[in-house]
Amino acid sequence: MSRADTPRRGSRPGRAGIRDVAAAAGVSITTVSDALNGKGRLPDATRRHVREVADRLGYRPSAAARTLRTGKSGLIGLTVTTYGDEPFTFTEFAYFAEMARAATSAALARGYALVILPATSRHDVWSNVALDGTVVIDPSDEDHVVGELVRQGLPVVSDGRPAGSLPVAAWVDNDHEAAVLGILDHLADAGARRIGLLTGTTTDTYTHLSTTAYLHWCERVGQDPVYEAYPAHDPCAGAVAADRLLARPDRPDAVYGLFDPNGTDLLAAARRYGLRVPEDLLLVCCSESTVYASTEPPITTLSLKPRRIGTAVVQLLIDAIEGVKSDQPVQQVIPTELIVRTSSERRSPRTTISPPRSPEEG
Amino acid sequence: MSRADTPRRGSRPGRAGIRDVAAAAGVSITTVSDALNGKGRLPDATRRHVREVADRLGYRPSAAARTLRTGKSGLIGLTVTTYGDEPFTFTEFAYFAEMARAATSAALARGYALVILPATSRHDVWSNVALDGTVVIDPSDEDHVVGELVRQGLPVVSDGRPAGSLPVAAWVDNDHEAAVLGILDHLADAGARRIGLLTGTTTDTYTHLSTTAYLHWCERVGQDPVYEAYPAHDPCAGAVAADRLLARPDRPDAVYGLFDPNGTDLLAAARRYGLRVPEDLLLVCCSESTVYASTEPPITTLSLKPRRIGTAVVQLLIDAIEGVKSDQPVQQVIPTELIVRTSSERRSPRTTISPPRSPEEG
DNA sequence: CTCGTTGACAGGTACGTTTCTGCAAGGTCA
């Protein structure tokens, strides 16, 4: 019935389709597709001509049609844990932001874009987006969003060892035990006699591994464990827990805090109890924030290197998507970095802190 | 040729299509589509039956096919400014993270997902994802990514007044002039005689509006402007600029810092010059971070309410996408919030700071 | 008894690509 010579102006008037380009260039649809995608065997003249016409018409291939045809969308999900309504918790802010930033860049460099998908997303939302694969941060075995993605055959790469038997294609993680042991040794070297821990009540892998590493270390060196746990996603609970820890009769003379805000909270608590840092109390916390470089005193922090993790996770995922046989292992352990500052330098308390000078001196 | 009774097992073996559901349920494709989407006029028995069969087969509609057919992808872009290689700059970390978080939640609640798209994305990446619309943060008139999206007819809503004549569908912003004037008045009320400003060298709207508001205020009250500008995306430059500001012969007795890290940097600089806060120097900075609640002393901050902005931006965008005639205006001004803490309370310096007590007292 | 109406479904087309399969024209070689 309808001959092909009707220019099909029924669709969106603004957007030119591949058909329009073909007609305008006087070639077939196949030739246009081949010319623009570098496929087929065409003389350069034809290729140039087609490209030129396409540019002139402002032709943009339909992503949906391409995805439908090729089965590849160029989208990868970034599944984040949720506490309450909001994606990613307060304590993970800096970590998550850095990690997502690096992941975005890495994905972009390989032609992919990132879709933010909270783990508690409504089913109809994340099943309605065509993903080529997913990065999942700190997967729990209860996460049936991830479970179903895996069941659908989508590649999944996790940040953090997968709990339970989640069959992820690859994972990237820090060696949290080694990191904690390293910090405890560092504090002991600095003269700490009784090291306390500020930890979380949640059951995630990071908290669990770090806490047990602490307990093992205590057992090994024969120290009684001194720790306080609090719900890490509650911004106020941290300050209270820090206070509790320093109020104990067996008050530690050094503390490691597992979460980002612990540093300022512990510092504030120390001030309340009249404890000088680092003279009376050594302090280290796990954080990606740079504020700890300019606190009084600057606080030693452990960086989990979220940038490297984000990059590695995305690389592994895209390798899995594209079927690249990478020479990288599918389990990568990213080393942590201890940034030593004044708060854990017991023996040289006055090298970086200048004593106050009088105002007229400035 | 090929009769319809061949079950088309040539496609992905794992995924059931709408055809398979229709065959298994003994109905037509149309009936399946209508039953699952709530369209058409079907008896509830049929609807239930189809739904049941679909569940049993684990049927998931293809997002790509649906997008191609309906023209709606359920994806909205989140376009962020870039400095160097990485999306969103260091100084905007907390703001951006909060804003993105709220935007993600709001989008999710209405059935949309967010795609992170740095403004400097390779052309082929962001033109390869089917977007229903875009949120753009702090749009510059030079941003030809946004320009082209608009030209394609995609709804664009911006966080921040659009520079130049970018024809966005709507925008959300703070009243930055009013915020700055409010802070300056607040500092003056607290006893400040000469208020300094720590600002940026970039040409974005926020920096520009805030700086001119400061200059106007100075002119009005007859104070000589005292300010230092630095490239805000450089993490180190801020500390240097803070130092410079306090080293000036016309040293201010109060400072407002436009960027998040300015608080700690100014505090550190004040310590170096032996200036007590708030006795010798009043301090306010613009930040979303909670660390300023537990610095010594706690620092007064201005919050731009990124959560409210993120939510509002997404609501406006989705309204535009769905053609909803919202009763909300298409330009929304979100009020800022000044969180007053010790650093700007000149007349009551010792209400919240406990003097150090001796260690044995704990 | 006829005729519009309504309910319950099926057929088929279109969405815009990519790509497999052809098919001439021209060159090469025995």
Next chain:
DNA sequence: TGACCTTGCAGAAACGTACCTGTCAACGAG
């Protein structure tokens, strides 16, 4: 001079869905 390959391109079949256009029965009204 055929047989055979290469080049340059066109036709048409998918991809999986949504929806428009029927069709066929039952049914009440005139």
